[in-house]
Amino acid sequence: DVKVTQSSRYLVKRTGEKVFLECVQDMDHENMFWYRQDPGLGLRLIYFSYDVKMKEKGDIPEGYSVSREKKERFSLILESASTNQTSMYLCASSLQTQRGAKTQYFGPGTRLLVL
């Protein structure tokens, strides 16, 4: 079974704090993703990574950065947390083959509240 884990289920931070969200997958997947999910807005892609040290911006990268130093770990960093970053953050991973990216598997999510 694919396992994607996220460092925290719930997190409360103050405005201006630097926040680190960690994601680890144990299936040797090339691709890893960070999404946020908000009521009425669905899932929105923040960043994704297709290899170690490689990253690409998604639809809403502003205010976020990412780090992928090892294949199994993908970190999302909120440089200076703001209240509009209160959200559910979801990490996912997928295999990459010559025929394209395969099924994405999600972690349990981190519900972040920024006060």
Place this chain on the structure above:
Amino acid sequence: DAKTTQPTSMDCAEGRAANLPCNHSTISGNEYVYWYRQIHSQGPQYIIHGLKNNETNEMASLIITEDRKSSTLILPHATLRDTAVYYCIVRGSGGSNYKLTFGKGTLLTVNP
């Protein structure tokens, strides 16, 4: 990616089959139909996917019509733990297929 249409909500009695429909009339030849579900406050869970043939796994069956314009996810014996929002997604296999776009999905409520 092609747009999908699903009913907003459905009810099912525990132990009965739950049949969740999805319309994807603009699907193109190389696009797959994926199903995920999301139980309240948890991450989405992959269920099943298919291209044109019917598929079955330990969780569900996926029936895709011959013209591929619609599909049905079948949970053969629904339990209370199957209460969730079910998302039908149509997705290509190459190019910019890296992101998933979830619509509003169908809220399935399994009743005792």
